[in-house]
Amino acid sequence: MVSNTSNTYGWTEDELIERLKKGQEEAYRILVREYHSRLYSLACGITMDREESQDILQEVFLKVCSNIKGFKGKSSLFTWLRRITVNESLNWRRRAKRRFRWKHQPLDTEGTEGGVELERQESGPEAMYQKKELEKSLNNGLNLLSEEARTIFALRELEGLSYDEIAAQLNLSKGTVSSRLFYARQRLKEFLEKDQGGDS
Amino acid sequence: MKTYRITLLFAIIVSILIIQADKAWSETTIDLSVKTILASQKPGRDDPNLKRFKDELKDLFRYSSYQLLSRDNLRLNQKNSGTISLPGNRSMKITSKGISGGRVTLQVEMFRNNRQIFQTVVRLLNDSEVTVGGPKHEDGNLLINIFASF
Amino acid sequence: MQENLPHCDSELISRYYDGELGQVERSQVERHILVCPSCKQSLEDIKEISSQYGAHLAHQSAGMNTQETEKHVLKYLRRSEAPLWTRIKETFLSKKILVPATATACVALLLISVLRTPVADSPSAIVTSVSGDVSSIIILEAPETRQTILWFNERPEGQSI
Numbered sequence: 001m002v003s004n005t006s007n008t009y010g011w012t013e014d015e016l017i018e019r020l021k022k023g024q025e026e027a028y029r030i031l032v033r034e035y036h037s038r039l040y041s042l043a044c045g046i047t048m049d050r051e052e053s054q055d056i057l058q059e060v061f062l063k064v065c066s067n068i069k070g071f072k073g074k075s076s077l078f079t080w081l082r083r084i085t086v087n088e089s090l091n092w093r094r095r096a097k098r099r100f101r102w103k104h105q106p107l108d109t110e111g112t113e114g115g116v117e118l119e120r121q122e123s124g125p126e127a128m129y130q131k132k133e134l135e136k137s138l139n140n141g142l143n144l145l146s147e148e149a150r151t152i153f154a155l156r157e158l159e160g161l162s163y164d165e166i167a168a169q170l171n172l173s174k175g176t177v178s179s180r181l182f183y184a185r186q187r188l189k190e191f192l193e194k195d196q197g198g199d200s
Numbered sequence: 201m202k203t204y205r206i207t208l209l210f211a212i213i214v215s216i217l218i219i220q221a222d223k224a225w226s227e228t229t230i231d232l233s234v235k236t237i238l239a240s241q242k243p244g245r246d247d248p249n250l251k252r253f254k255d256e257l258k259d260l261f262r263y264s265s266y267q268l269l270s271r272d273n274l275r276l277n278q279k280n281s282g283t284i285s286l287p288g289n290r291s292m293k294i295t296s297k298g299i300s301g302g303r304v305t306l307q308v309e310m311f312r313n314n315r316q317i318f319q320t321v322v323r324l325l326n327d328s329e330v331t332v333g334g335p336k337h338e339d340g341n342l343l344i345n346i347f348a349s350f
Numbered sequence: 351m352q353e354n355l356p357h358c359d360s361e362l363i364s365r366y367y368d369g370e371l372g373q374v375e376r377s378q379v380e381r382h383i384l385v386c387p388s389c390k391q392s393l394e395d396i397k398e399i400s401s402q403y404g405a406h407l408a409h410q411s412a413g414m415n416t417q418e419t420e421k422h423v424l425k426y427l428r429r430s431e432a433p434l435w436t437r438i439k440e441t442f443l444s445k446k447i448l449v450p451a452t453a454t455a456c457v458a459l460l461l462i463s464v465l466r467t468p469v470a471d472s473p474s475a476i477v478t479s480v481s482g483d484v485s486s487i488i489i490l491e492a493p494e495t496r497q498t499i500l501w502f503n504e505r506p507e508g509q510s511i
Contacts, residue, residue, distance in 0.1 A: 050413030
């Protein structure tokens with residue numbers, strides 16, 4: 001079940017896979033450029049940590065390097081990548097690699113690179129401030145969810161997977177997926193309402 | 201996590217190897233050099249080779265001369281023994297009992313007329329010596345100096 | 351066939367939003383929403399969270415470094431293409447090996463020193479037992495060299511030659 005649509009560089013997926021198996025650098029460059037962003041968002045959705053997600057992404061692509069020869073094409077390339085990303089994200093904490101990291105860069109609505117927090121933009125318009133506040137509380141709300149709930153939420157909201165697909169990926173029952181999603185939405189709603197206080 | 205596991209594995213393997221090596225080492229041979237020395241007040245009998253020995257003991261004994269009567273070399277493996285004969289119908293039997301913690305355990309027995317008159321078990325450092333003494337002989341006393349190397 | 355929903359069910363709304371309902375249930379919910387403000391609100395809330403979430407994560411892409419990943423991947427790729435001995439050399443010098451190796455070396459040294467080195471400045475022989483049919487036994491130690499000396503006095507018997 002392999003897609004035959006051309007990607008940006010004119011190769012079909014089959015062609016890309018073949019070149020990846022041969023170890024062609026250009027193919028890997030394309031792979032990274034093509035899928036990095038989407039997989040990064042997914043990793044962030046699960047781990048809520050930018051730096052971790054960056055590391056996870058690197059690991060994901062390294063895994064592609066070492067395992068591509070055994071890729072049989074039963075699923076699409078991206079499905080495979082996504083599965084690897086989810087597994088790596090869920091397993092990352094369990095490994096002690098975090099222990100050696102100096103700075104923990106949690107997701108937040110400001111600060112884009114390095115470990116240095118950028119100064120909050122001074123008195124933006126009301127809307128911008130409200131938006132940032134909203135994002136912050138969403139962030140906090142997400143942090144309070146379990147990693148599993150976050151994963152389900154990310155797979156549903158970011159990737160649009162069906163309950164069945166999510167259940168298969170995470171080895172859960174469909175009913176569990178449904179209730180976790182529902183619960184996550186409830187929690188996030190409560191959190192947003194609470195933080196907004198008496199606001200409209 | 202993987203790094204820790206590898207480290208632990210390495211450490212365990214190496215520790216086992218070292219402990220085994222240490223055990224194996226205790227099965228090495230022990231070279232003993234046994235000097236039978238007559239210490240007496242009789243002048244003019246000093247053996248220049250025993251000068252160090254004499255100096256060492258000058259605070260303990262008042263002998264004026266030390267004479268080397270005989271020198272025997274024994275080579276022992278774990279748990280076997282060697283016997284040297286001493287003047288006056290005496291003999292000394294030394295048995296190795298193994299090496300541990302950098303010391304060799306030796307059982308030293310002194311016989312006279314085939315009867316054990318003295319025994320001791322000592323733990324001797326490598327490349328070092330112990331002296332057993334006392335039996336009267338001629339006009340002095342016998343000192344048996346045991347130097348072990350392993 | 352029931353035309354309307356028997357009661358409000360928020361989880362049903364959630365599943366409806368995710369497109370997980372069969373045709374029948376879907377129609378029921380759609381009809382229900384038209385007349386039930388609270389369920390309608392639930393749906394709006396879910397949509398709102400969805401859009402916030404999407405925007406939020408899009409914003410996180412600022413922390414992403416595609417070039418670094420690319421570099422990393424290519425380095426790995428090139429390394430695995432390198433000749434065997436280069437790879438072996440690099441493996442041994444990598445942190446993965448150096449850290450455990452160093453740690454093990456430390457453990458080994460510690461173990462060796464414990465097993466091998468007796469206490470410094472100790473007597474040449476440690477006497478663990480001594481006995482004899484003798485009149486007295488003295489244990490001495492030479493002052494500077496710490497050589498152990500065992501001295502005994504034989505019982506007077508037999509003749510000295």
